[in-house]
Structure formats: C-alpha cells, structure tokens
Amino acid sequence: MAKREPSITTENFTAVQLMELDSCSRCGECVDWCPTYDASGQDPGLAPRDKILRWREYMNQSYGLRAKLFGPKEISEEEIEQFKDDVYGCTTCGMCATVCESAINTVELWESMRANLVKRGNGPFGKQGAFLKLIGEYKNPYMEDNANRVNWFPEDIKVEDKAEILYFGGCTAELKQRKLALATARLLNKLGIKFTMLGEDEICCGSALIRTGQYFINDTAKVNAQKNVDNIKAKGAKIVLYACAGCFRASKVDWPRLTEKELPFKVMHITEYLQGLIEKGEIxxxxxxxxxxxxxxxxxxxxxxxxxxxxxxxxxxxxxxxxxxxxxxxxxxxxxxxxxxxxxxxxxxxxxxxxxxxxxxxxxxxxxxxxxxxxxxxxxxxxxxxxxxxxxxxxxxxxxxxxxxxxxxxxxxx
Ligand code: SF4
Ligand code: SF4
Known part of the structure; x- marks a missing residue:
C-alpha cells in the first residue's frame, strides 16, 4: 500500500520556528491581549495560543514519531480550511509576541503558516486573493494606472530628477489618500530639502503580499523589491523617507530578506527625519x-x-x-x-x-x-x-x- 503523504509541509519553516512551536507553555498571556480575539467576541479559533497548539499538533500528526512509524495521520480538508480562516483573522499586530513569555516571534509564525496554506491552495482569505494579480499587473493593489502616482501633483511641487533624498510615497498615499503625499512633498519643499521620487517606476512595497503569505508561491514580491531597490539606487538616493508605516516596515525588514542583500541606502520614517530637524531648530x-x-x-x-x-x-x-x-x-x-x-x-x-x-x-x-x-x-x-x-x-x-x-x-x- 502506498504511504500517505503528510497533509502539510515544513518547507518554509525555519528550524527556529519549528522549535518555537514546541516552546509555547500555554500560559495564555497572548490570548488576553489579542485585539482580534477580543473584537470577535472571544472566538476561540482566533486565540493566538490555540493557533500555535493546533499547528504543533498538525506537525506532530505529519512528522512526529508515530507518523514516522505508521505513516502521517490525515488532517481533514475541513479542519485545514477552518484553520486558514482563523490564521487570517489576525492583523499581524505583534502584540502576542510582545507579551509572550517564551519570546516566540509569533508574527513570523503566522506569516509562515499563511504561506504554507497559500502554497497548499487554501489561503489567502477573500479579497486578499486579488493582490497578487493586481500588483503583478498594475504594480499597485488599487487597479490604478501606475502613471497616476504623482502626475496629479500641483505645479508648485518641485521633485528633482535625482537627489540624495528620495520620498517613497507608497500606493495608498499616492493613489488613495493624497493629502498625505501632498503634505509630505510640500513640507520637504518648504524646508528647502531637495528630494526625488520614483513616480511611475515605483512598485508596491510588497507588504500586502508578504503579510498575507503570498510571497512564497511565486517571486512577485522578490522581483518587485529588487526593482524598487535598483530604481532608488539609480536616482542617486542615500536616504529614503516614508510616511507610510507599512511601506517603511516592508523596506526596512522585508526587502533585505527578499533581495538577500543589505539595502544600499538608509531608510527613515519621515517623523524620524523631522525630529532631527526640530532638534537642530530648522523648522x-x-x-x-x-x-x-x-x-x-x-x-x-x-x-x-x-x-x-x-x-x-x-x-x-x-x-x-x-x-x-x-x-x-x-x-x-x-x-x-x-x-x-x-x-x-x-x-x-x-x-x-x-x-x-x-x-x-x-x-x-x-x-x-x-x-x-x-x-x-x-x-x-x-x-x-x-x-x-x-x-x-x-x-x-x-x-x-x-x-x-x-x-x-x-x-x-x-
Ligand atoms: S499578531 Fe495576530 S494573533 Fe497576535 S495579538 Fe495581533 S492580532 Fe492577535
Ligand atoms: S504567550 Fe507565548 S507561551 Fe504563552 S500561550 Fe501565548 S504563545 Fe504560548
């Protein structure tokens, strides 16, 4: 009789993450602080501790001693689908990691579980499934012509062709919440800081794909991160400023991993930059x-x-x-x-x-x-x-x- 294949794989989990699954002491501290568990009316499926314990059980059923001796135990598709729903009911806020007494990097665990489920054909969740196609096709998740990123700037705004400072506006501020992009550009102009932007060469930072586990099934996030890095470098930028926390996090933490290189420029949130100017009395x-x-x-x-x-x-x-x-x-x-x-x-x-x-x-x-x-x-x-x-x-x-x-x-x- 052919041996049953495990229902889930370990392929995108690091050795540390596999150990982290075992290190949960079930203390429940993370459950008390989880905002989605709270807002859902304490849906037990959303409790972070229970997601770790369930995945640990799936690993045991698939790769534990019993599985090695007698073959992996099948996990029903219904159960995996329910787990998928639960692991996507999480904002990846990181509160559970902050309070975890075993110092488990829970956010990375959730993202790895999601990537595993996406590869398996279960994830992502609902409308998140459109991100990959939209970002691949339009370079932004809003189905907007990428040329519209900054072509709407009023004439008074001066953006250099090349400069040591680059403002990475992000899809949301450039295409949807334009007051923020306008404020950032005018503020830099008023301070006399010469800055450049990528314009239509800017591509979604990848945050939406990475946080929802959609970086593992193809190389869209990786290719886009490298293109952004190359385009920023070609502009002569030494400092890249962000007013979007999601783009900033993706650039600072995710781009070096995806491109497997240190970034050839410094990244700063605009408030860090402004704080420096305030301290020097320049505002x-x-x-x-x-x-x-x-x-x-x-x-x-x-x-x-x-x-x-x-x-x-x-x-x-x-x-x-x-x-x-x-x-x-x-x-x-x-x-x-x-x-x-x-x-x-x-x-x-x-x-x-x-x-x-x-x-x-x-x-x-x-x-x-x-x-x-x-x-x-x-x-x-x-x-x-x-x-x-x-x-x-x-x-x-x-x-x-x-x-x-x-x-x-x-x-x-x-
Ligand atoms: S990262 Fe997810 S599971 Fe952890 S506290 Fe935030 S919402 Fe809850
Ligand atoms: S806080 Fe950490 S150790 Fe405690 S139940 Fe949650 S994941 Fe497990």
Whole structure:
C-alpha cells in the first residue's frame, strides 16, 4: 500500500520556528491581549495560543514519531480550511509576541503558516486573493494606472530628477489618500530639502503580499523589491523617507530578506527625519494648532521596528498642541485593526478592532486622534464613524506638521 503523504509541509519553516512551536507553555498571556480575539467576541479559533497548539499538533500528526512509524495521520480538508480562516483573522499586530513569555516571534509564525496554506491552495482569505494579480499587473493593489502616482501633483511641487533624498510615497498615499503625499512633498519643499521620487517606476512595497503569505508561491514580491531597490539606487538616493508605516516596515525588514542583500541606502520614517530637524531648530512653525491631541502607534512603525518617540516629538513641538497619551501605548498599543490583510479580507473584524481603539482615544478626551500611517488613519476614521464619534478628528502627524508650518493643503484631491 502506498504511504500517505503528510497533509502539510515544513518547507518554509525555519528550524527556529519549528522549535518555537514546541516552546509555547500555554500560559495564555497572548490570548488576553489579542485585539482580534477580543473584537470577535472571544472566538476561540482566533486565540493566538490555540493557533500555535493546533499547528504543533498538525506537525506532530505529519512528522512526529508515530507518523514516522505508521505513516502521517490525515488532517481533514475541513479542519485545514477552518484553520486558514482563523490564521487570517489576525492583523499581524505583534502584540502576542510582545507579551509572550517564551519570546516566540509569533508574527513570523503566522506569516509562515499563511504561506504554507497559500502554497497548499487554501489561503489567502477573500479579497486578499486579488493582490497578487493586481500588483503583478498594475504594480499597485488599487487597479490604478501606475502613471497616476504623482502626475496629479500641483505645479508648485518641485521633485528633482535625482537627489540624495528620495520620498517613497507608497500606493495608498499616492493613489488613495493624497493629502498625505501632498503634505509630505510640500513640507520637504518648504524646508528647502531637495528630494526625488520614483513616480511611475515605483512598485508596491510588497507588504500586502508578504503579510498575507503570498510571497512564497511565486517571486512577485522578490522581483518587485529588487526593482524598487535598483530604481532608488539609480536616482542617486542615500536616504529614503516614508510616511507610510507599512511601506517603511516592508523596506526596512522585508526587502533585505527578499533581495538577500543589505539595502544600499538608509531608510527613515519621515517623523524620524523631522525630529532631527526640530532638534537642530530648522523648522519654523507659523501656525498654532490649539487642540488636545493623542497618538496611535502604528504596529508596523512601533512594535515591528521600534519607532515610538519621533512622532511624539513632532506632535509635542507643534505650537498649541496639548499632547495626551492613551492608556495603551508603544509596545502595549492596541492595533487599529487594518493590518495583515484584515481590512481587505475581513472588514467587519477590522472595524470592530478600530472601534475599540477609538474608544481608547475618546477616554483621553482628546479632540484629535493622530497616527503616522495612511492605513491607520483610514481604519480609525472608519471606526470613529461606526461608533458615531463625529467630533473626534483623525489626522496624520505629517499633515499636522505641514499645517503648523503654514502649508495650505486645501487643494488636496482627497
Ligand atoms: S499578531 Fe495581533 S492580532 Fe495576530 S494573533 Fe497576535 S495579538 Fe492577535
Ligand atoms: S504567550 Fe507565548 S507561551 Fe504563552 S500561550 Fe501565548 S504563545 Fe504560548
């Protein structure tokens, strides 16, 4: 009789990850802090601990001693499909990794499980399945002509053909939330900083493909990362600035892995760059923003890469702002709900998480909830609307900085 093949493979798991599966002590700390488990009404399938224990069991059934002696035990397709649904009900926010007493890098585990399931034909989830085709065909996930990335810039904006500083705008700010791209470009112009951009040669950073496990079945994410790196190099850039936390994380952490090389330039979030200018006294504020403002740490900017202080330094430097913190901040921040493909795949879950985060902001009595990522801004705005908190403004730190520098953004397309 032919020996049964294991239902799942180990091919994209590192040795460390296989050991991590065994190191979970079942303490349950991650369950208490998981935003999607909470927003789902404590759906047991979404509990991070239980996803690790289930995958560990699948590995044992497929490759454990019993499997070696008697052949792997079949895992039903129904069970794998349910597991797929559960592992995609996660924003990859990283909160479970922060509190894990066994120091398990859970985010990378979720992404590896997703990649394994995509390869197997189960993942990704819902509309996330369109990312690969769209990014391959259009170079962005919004089905927009890639030439439209910056061809809408008003005539006053000066973008150099080549420069040592390059602003990587990202699909969302260039094609959907253009006020952020406009604010960033005008702010750099006003500071007299010569910068260049990739324009229609810019390709999606790959975040959507990587976070949803779609980097393992073909080389789209890898090829695009290399093209972006090559195009940035050809522009003569030494520093690349980002106002999108997702693009920043993908460039800083994922591009070196995908291209298997160190980046030939430095990457910085724009708030890090602005903090340096503020410290040197190089920013002249022209307007006071007389509001109580709180700040939401984007997961991809904070927990994923450790940029906590710069956005706060920018807000605190803006005249008139009374800065106030929410209870859960920095490493312990509660996710906005948009990441990990959840906004595209499971929008109701994204909205539930966002609504809770907006409640956190309302508890501070702030008039304005700021963040430093267009995805956070979009989802927090949706959460604000969902709970009817119409008096709470939601705005990006960079837009606030530009306005305080006296920059007019009233001609912003959106
Ligand atoms: S990464 Fe965030 S959403 Fe995903 S399981 Fe961990 S705590 Fe929950
Ligand atoms: S916090 Fe870590 S050790 Fe504890 S149950 Fe969660 S994954 Fe396991």
């Amino acid at each position: 002249k504020w022209e307007k006071s923003i007389d509001k109580t403002v709180t700040y939401h740490d984007p997961c991809h900017l904070g927990r994923h890469v450790g940029v906590f202080e710069p956005p706060r330094a920018v807000l605190e430097a803006i005249p008139g702002i009374k800065f106030i913190e929410m209870e859960r901040i920095e490493e312990n921040q509660r996710c906005c709900g948009a990441g990990g493909g959840v906004k595209a795949g499971i929008p109701d879950l994204a909205l539930g998480v966002a609504s809770t985060r907006v409640e956190d902001a309302l508890a501070t009595k702030a008039e304005l909830l700021s963040s430093a990522c267009p995805f956070c801004k979009r989802n927090l705005s949706d959460g604000r609307d969902a709970i009817g908190a119409k008096d709470l403004e939601v705005e990006d730190v960079v837009v606030l900085a530009a306005e305080a520098m006296g920059i007019d953004l009233s001609d912003s397309p959106e």
